Amino acid sequence: MHPGSRSHTGALLLAVAAALIFSGCGTEREPSRGTRRSAAEPPRIALIMKSLANEFFVTMAEGAKAHQAANSGTYTLLVNGIRNESDLAQQVALVEQMMAQGVDAIVIAPADSRALVPVLGKALRRKIVVVNIDNKLDESTLQQVGIDIPFVGPDNRAGARTVGATLAKRLQRTDKVAILEGIPTAFNAHQRRLGFEDSMRGAGIDVVAVQSAHWEQDEANTVAAAILREHPDLKAILASNDNMALGAATAVRQADKTGQVYVVGFDNIPAVHQLLQDGRVLATADQHADRLAVYGIEYALKILRGETQPHDTQTPVDLITTAPH
Amino acid sequence: MLKPPTAADRGDSPAVRSLPRIAEYLGLMAVLVLLVALFSALSAHFFSRITFTTLANQIPSLTVIAVGMTLVLIAAGIDLSVGSVMALGSAVLALARVEWQLPLSVAVALCLAVGLLAGLANGFITVRWAVPSFIVTLGMLEVARGGAYLVSESRSVFVGAAMGRVGMPLPVIGLSPAFILAVLVVFAGEVLLSKTILGRYIVAIGTNREAVRLSGIDPRPVVVSVFALSGLLAGLGGVFHVAYLESADPNSGIGLELSAIAAVVIGGTSLMGGRGSVVSSFLGVLIIAVLQTGLAQIGATEPAKRIVTGAVIVAAVILDAYRHTLGNRREHD
The missing domain is CATH 3.40.50.2300 (Response regulator)
Incomplete structure (x- = not known):
């Protein structure tokens, strides 16, 4: 993620420099690009998963990437996973990194339903939209920290x-x-x-x-x-x-x-x-792993567009008794 | 052929040499019998033929990997990559069988080749740049695990009947061909260690590598072959694993290196090198397997399983230490 963001910033600086050099005094448009981003550029959404060594989360991430590719004008996506499912510290660090990157929304499958709540509270205070998928955050912990995070996922x-x-x-x-x-x-x-x-x-x-x-x-x-x-x-x-x-x-x-x-x-x-x-x-x-992250992303996009949403949204779980053909 | 040095080369008579060995087996056997008796008392269904045949059919992978680990530890090295290498081999095997539709023999050969290559890389890097094997194999643990995710796309692959009956119990005796092969590997490992020149070199390198070098023997090829063998056996473990579970899981064998090291250490092999026995490691594998199966069968809770397993590992090693002081005293008397 870091190299990606660095090259992004690098490209921006280059563009600014080029604009200044070639147009002499520089137009209003190019230098102000950084501040304009949130208004006109598509929002950046961070998808934070559990272990990407796990088949289930790989399918989830691939579904999200496919969705983004089909809607590349609507939003950009950063996908990150942790090394193994119990590595809470790494997931907390990921949330902080995404905050530092200034993403517009975080869609997260928390590795722990309690330990992730405080750092997600920090993200909310930075006006980042947070949507909880897959593993539901603990109600009482959310109340203790005094925040409210919508859950989009299966029962x-x-x-x-x-x-x-x-x-x-x-x-x-x-x-x-x-x-x-x-x-x-x-x-x-x-x-x-x-x-x-x-x-x-x-x-x-x-x-x-x-x-x-x-x-x-x-x-x-x-x-x-x-x-x-x-x-x-x-x-x-x-x-x-x-x-x-x-x-x-x-x-x-x-x-x-x-x-x-x-x-x-x-x-x-x-x-x-x-x-x-x-x-x-x-x-x-x-539980349609390929759609799980997508549901969360779509939910986050609607909030970013200012649409009101039901608090928690249940996604379908289907019974399978025969092999698909 | 290698000519086995006579016992006189080591300055002790065959009788003296074989005595502590038998005592060693007896000590571990006692622990094993004790555990079996304990679980038989706690569960009405534990002491049965089916328990023991099932248990035997579950352990071929751990057994052959423990054989490799024993040799590595005796040579004063360590191989942390075995679990990942096994998973990588399994993934390649499953892919070869299911996706590429290769014959079983070719797929098995590929799996073994993957293990051998990983082991050769471990050995070569260890001696070429004199990096501690702990670091090299820690690196390989990551690389091979990544490779397993890569080739399997992080998905479990169902292999089913495509592996034949290697891991399935044979009629009448109830043991699988894999188990029988694993026991043969144990005996081959023991013979290699105690009856061949290579075995003597392995012990000598583990005892004092510098002395070996100064006596005009290059320890490097020996170290490389020990790691290569450990890798090859991890590949073989992969074959057994897929055969037994009828599928390959890229997350299999996580922490297997620790089970193997525990089994080897319970068997009395020194972590400092220079001392150990392959047959004792096999008894260590049996102790761990009986413990795991027994605890599951009596329905022990998760915390109890962990605590008891940890305690037994430490207790077995303490018992071993006592046996050694007693044995040494007898020898000096």
Whole structure:
């Protein structure tokens, strides 16, 4: 980002210098370009993501870039991600860098629902529009800091509930199931777990184990294999993302229980499509990763244009039970 | 062929040499038995054939990587890049199989070649510019991880049946071909270390590199081959990983280097170099695997898992230290 901004400033200085040299006294237009920017130049929006090593956020970022390319006259976009999902300090630093760059809006998927609130408060005081996507900021922390940031994103709990309800139709009361949770401190992980639990409780199904596999395939495989041994009559594994569903499906196959133990996931990543087709994964949820950042950007653009907006906006989560063709 | 030096070269009789080795295995075996007994008491379903075959089929990657790590540590180096190199190899393997539709043997060869090249680069840079291997392999950890993201476009790739049955349990015995291969690698590693000239050089370099150099032996080719071997084995770990999980995840193997180092250190290999055993590292892998599986099976909470794992690693090393002082005293008596 830094080199980019430097060359931008450099180009500006060159233009100013050229204007001064070639027109002698210089016209009013060129030197005043810097101050004119906010009025006539398209607004600059910073998209701050979690880890860009994560498939989900890569899809989000690509969706945003495609949207910007199609609307290049409307706004310019800076996309940044952090090294890994737990690196809060780096994300706080990114917000500060974007503030220093003087962007008009920040659209952020916070790595933590509390730790990012203070620095976003600073951005708001600088009259930067802030829109929260993906991971919802904590209400009480927002109140404590005395700020209000709109959330544009899917309801993970409702999505997980829909996936769970699809599974429940295949099960009977008192059947035993297990839940594989994401990183326990992540808001999404918590919401999906709650959604799964809601649907299972509603159908009278017995959740005999809840363990974290940190969103990871390998760990999900180890944990699922252990749960399958501990509960030989287990009927289903609810994985909070598709990577863990892949690991669980492999554990089911290795335990020779294909067809006896259902697996469901969340996210609808391409790697899971073959398993959906084979029936080794029963259902997953698609929260349209490619559109998630775009929803936030469009929301920010409307605020910048002075349009009033509903406070929080829910984006769709669709149930997926068959592989797309 | 390399001619193995006789035990007399080291100034001790075969009997004396083999005694502490057996004691070493016994100590680690005791820890292992203790853990198995503990989990069997805590869970009604732990002590079963299926638990042990599943566990065995989960560890081939960590096992072969720990073999490489053992040799690197004995040579007084360290290889932090193994997890990333494994992920890069896996990604290339999945791409070769799914996207380019290459035959399995070619795809596997590519994966191994990626590991070997990364290892050669580690070794070459370490000796050419005399940079500590900690720094070189830390760099490789980043480079290979970036490479894995690049070739996979940061996406998990489903490979499915395209890997054949390498990672799947064989009928009747319930063990996978990958596990059997991994055990063979362990024995090959042990033979390399204790019965070949190269093995002796590795130990000697780890003990006193300067003395090796002064005695007219160039330590550099040995160091390069140790890192190359570690890279190659990380590539092999990648093959096993993809075969077992039926897919390649560019985020796989994050922190694997620490698991491998923990297993090797539990096995009594010195972080300072010059001392260690490949078979003991394998026992270290088993201890870590039993711990991981057992804790998951009894449904331990996340904090409990972390705390217990950390405590067992340290306790095993303390136990090892005690065994060594006892062993040394016996030798001096």
